[in-house]
Amino acid sequence: MSLEEMLEKEDLGIEILHPGGLEITKDLAELCGINEKSKVFDVACGTGESACFLAETFECEIVGVDASPIMVEKAKKKAKERGLEGKTTFILADAHKLSFPDNTFDVVISECTLCLLNKEAALREMVRVVKPNGCVGIHDVAWKENTPRELKLKLKDIEGEEPETIEGWKRLFEKVGLVDVVVVDKSHLIPEWMKEMRRQVGLWGELKIFLNILKKEGPKGLKNAWESMKIFESSHTGYVIVVGRKPSKE
Template sequence: MIEQDVAKHYCGRSTDLEEKILQALQKSGKDLNNLVWTDLGGLDEFHLRKREATVEMAELLNLQPETRILDAGSGLGGPSRYLASEFGCHITGIDLSGTFCNVARSFARRFGLDDRLSYQQGSVLELPFQDDSFDVVWTQHVSMNIGNKTGFFTELARVLKPDGMLACYDIIAGTGVPIDFPVPWAETEKISFLASAEEQKQAITYSGLKILSWDDKSQEALAWLEIAQEKLREEKELPQSHKVFRGEGFSEVMSNLVRNFQSGRTRVVQIIGRKPVS
């Protein structure tokens, strides 16, 4: 039931999602007959600092063309398209939203990346893959919607090959004081499950993964958010991309997000881990 609510939160408002995205791109001045994958900009990355955060994490992983990656919570496929384009990796995405998977597949075909990218609908708590299948498991802004953190990281560890890498970029709880809603990942506390730093670390280590680095990116995220909020105020109208996904309520979401980070009630961390060989 919770997973259905999560899927509805992210794409329940969106019918004909791909067409709406293409219309937004056209209104922003893009030529739909000559689109390249970078034209999507931040529209296809649902996490703080968007492409900047994706690039930072990818640079820590020594990715090669033969690297096989699982993108757990792949959304519209923005990060996976970057990884396939820049490193030649093969990426399998899984997401609760069938709509997101369909759009991601369509964009993979549109940009000639479908030989390296595949997407399927499913739960990250019950991954439909064999043990030891991937060299890297990659996840960005997913565990905030998952109450069973131990189950989540245990599943990621199960499908990861020995000596394989975990790359995780997620929002966690800060001070422990309740946050202001709505936020990008939840309208109310019903589908929001922020773990403390200690709880997140415990879930990862319980799964058998070893944490190699834990980098708090909250200050960078807050600076990025404040710039984005100021730009919204100056433009006095929501960008087409925000209208596609959030409608006119986005300004309130942005204000809450900034306030939660300013007060330390939310934090964002970049985590690199490894699955031991034995």
């Protein structure tokens, strides 16, 4: 079990599972041109914190999907508590096989999740459902150019994550047909995020996580969790915002 899965299943009071918090969500929204007229699609919406924030801040309409029933229920509950049921919709869905028609949304975003998916397949679905001239934007983990292959394989084995380099993310966006691709290096957020996660979880939360890992996976699971933390704290791990535009129809 990865640390992310543990944080999902344990009630540790953490609503945002990505670096940069709502500030990077706002940065992404502004780069994508989200406004009160936008119909936005949030792939892997998690607890719905970002979706609710966008609905409140930009007054946009937003649909969030996630593969976790736990997260979808949390998101629905949060939207109801904040009076956002008319602005938000949350649905259980697979990011690789979206049920929405082509050209449905003005903007499609995904926060710190694409590296966990089949990146190209999920990104092609995001491009399919966005309207021509609409934006597709993400922020996600990005390897530094000199990252050893062994480190990349270790993270894939432990967490199931396969980040690209910053240039690799740009090339992937261009490969699926997006144009005017913009990348913003946000690597400075990683160490801040690790400190903030520790602060939010607290000593008791950390102990609870590690005891659960020990119970379910034994010493090897603890070792993997420790190594995962060290990878994210290493100088090889960066972070990036990537935004591209779907070309208009000929």
